[in-house]
Amino acid sequence: MVVGSGRGFRRGEVSGLRSYDVLVIVDPRLSEEEVAQLCGRLQESVGGLGGEVASVENWGRRRLSFELRKQREGSYVLLQVKAEPVAVREFERQLKLNESVLRFMTTRVVERRKKPAPAEPVPSPEPTAEEVG
Numbered sequence: 001m002v003v004g005s006g007r008g009f010r011r012g013e014v015s016g017l018r019s020y021d022v023l024v025i026v027d028p029r030l031s032e033e034e035v036a037q038l039c040g041r042l043q044e045s046v047g048g049l050g051g052e053v054a055s056v057e058n059w060g061r062r063r064l065s066f067e068l069r070k071q072r073e074g075s076y077v078l079l080q081v082k083a084e085p086v087a088v089r090e091f092e093r094q095l096k097l098n099e100s101v102l103r104f105m106t107t108r109v110v111e112r113r114k115k116p117a118p119a120e121p122v123p124s125p126e127p128t129a130e131e132v133g
Contacts, residue, residue: 019109025074051083
């Protein structure tokens, strides 16, 4: 059942920004400068969709366990994003269309609320040798 005015929200889904990790494997034939430019374009894309990029980590070039588009290596980039689910789906669609992106994986980061610290028990006074015996 869809609730709302046709915005794609599902029952029980709360509107608001959620945290995601987006790991992108970029074509290794791109130079470091071109990878940095691609990261900038990806950040702009997320911003244009109403999200925000918390951080970008370039993990560098790594060997793949199997070939992707005839490539044995790939440059790994991790984007930590805060966005609405609808914006993330659109961002993933844009990543699929980008020829420089070999593969990507989006993971939702569950932010656990911190429980209040339990009150420390008051230590009872230790019995002295005279009281025990």
